[in-house]
Amino acid sequence: xxxxxxxxxxxxxxxxxxxxxxxxxxxxxxxxxxxxxxxxxxxxxxxxxxxxxxxxxxxxxxxxxxxxxxxxxxxxxxxxxxxxxxxxxxxxxxxxxxxxxxxxxxxxxxxxxxxxxxxxxxxxxxxxxxxxxxxxxxxxxxxxxxxxxxxxxxxxxxxxxxxxxxxxxxxxxxxxxxxxxxxxxxxxxxxxxxxxxxxxxxxxxxxxxxxxxxxxxxxxxxxxxxxxxxxxxxxxxxxxxxxxxxxxxxxxxxxxxxxxxxxxxxxxxxxxxxxxxxxx
Numbered sequence: 001x002x003x004x005x006x007x008x009x010x011x012x013x014x015x016x017x018x019x020x021x022x023x024x025x026x027x028x029x030x031x032x033x034x035x036x037x038x039x040x041x042x043x044x045x046x047x048x049x050x051x052x053x054x055x056x057x058x059x060x061x062x063x064x065x066x067x068x069x070x071x072x073x074x075x076x077x078x079x080x081x082x083x084x085x086x087x088x089x090x091x092x093x094x095x096x097x098x099x100x101x102x103x104x105x106x107x108x109x110x111x112x113x114x115x116x117x118x119x120x121x122x123x124x125x126x127x128x129x130x131x132x133x134x135x136x137x138x139x140x141x142x143x144x145x146x147x148x149x150x151x152x153x154x155x156x157x158x159x160x161x162x163x164x165x166x167x168x169x170x171x172x173x174x175x176x177x178x179x180x181x182x183x184x185x186x187x188x189x190x191x192x193x194x195x196x197x198x199x200x201x202x203x204x205x206x207x208x209x210x211x212x213x214x215x216x217x218x219x220x221x222x223x224x225x226x227x228x229x230x231x232x233x234x235x236x237x238x239x240x241x242x243x244x245x246x247x248x249x250x251x252x253x254x255x256x257x258x259x260x261x262x263x264x265x266x267x268x269x270x271x272x273x274x275x276x277x278x279x280x
Contacts, residue, residue: 011089016100020088021081024138027069028077035072046070050136051194053116064109070136080138087142087149094152095211102214106205107144111198118197119190129183133190140195143179144202147172151206 013021034042051067052060071077092100115135123129150172157165166174176199182192205214245251 011086011093013085013089015089015092015097016104017085017088017092020104021085024069024071024077024081024084028071028074031070031072032074042072046072046136050134051112051116052134053119053131053190056112057116057120064112065105067112067136068108068138068141071138073137077138080142083142084138084145087145091145091149091152098215099209099211102209103144103148103202103205104141106214107198107202108141110201110205111140111144111194114201115190115194115197118193128187128189129193135191135194137191140191140198141202143175143195143199146175147199147203148206151203 031042031046034045048060049063049066049070051063056063056067071080088100091103095103116131119126119129119133120131124131146168150168154167154169156168158168158171176196179192179195183189183196186192
């Protein structure tokens with residue numbers, strides 16, 4: 001993307017970004033309707049899907065993902081979806097749908113795990129940050145998306161709230177500063193801590209995971225470990241073979257991969273164009 005470009009219009013509505021926005025909007029509409037018609041049932045269902053530090057890492061592991069969709073505030077969800085649409089679509093165009101899906105799952109779940117562990121280990125008796133708090137809403141993932149976009153396109157100029165023009169990197173700093181201030185001053189300190197944890201995990205995912213995604217990285221590491229193992233086994237076998245041949249009164253040469261080199265091949269000039277012994 002060209003530096004210092006001004007982005008104001010909303011990007012195309014497609015891919016993983018569209019699916020996530022539709023689920024967020026649908027969950028909010030259903031939750032708001034249930035809250036208006038059957039508030040008791042709505043509260044019971046909401047309690048099962050919002051993030052509880054004591055339940056998410058234990059009996060209710062689905063909360064590590066469902067809290068993002070748990071909201072009954074239409075305007076809050078609307079602005080969150082618009083922000084995610086803007087930045088998420090741009091990220092998905094740059095990195096691909098598979099990467100975007102992994103980015104969502106790992107940043108949301110990973111940030112929730114970090115926040116729950118901090119709440120239970122560091123602040124076990126705190127009223128504002130302790131395990132007795134709950135968190136929900138899409139803004140945690142929205143901030144992770146904004147930070148990732150700013151990391152990839154720091155010089156792109158955006159229309160902040162469609163009023164002020166500001167570079168993407170400064171917008172990310174503004175959002176992070178707001179949530180840091182919320183931790184120190186507001187009554188939603190656990191929500192703010194969760195949002196910052198999700199943004200941090202999302203930033204680490206962007207920095208450490210290649211464009212092809214986490215699955216590609218894990219497969220590459222697995223193949224690398226397997227190849228290193230077999231290479232080591234060949235080297236050990238080559239050493240045993242050399243010792244055995246030395247006991248038989250013969251000296252042998254092996255290449256770097258542990259394969260046997262005959263004496264005539266060992267003395268052969270590799271630049272000899274008439275040598276055809278390597279051909280099948």
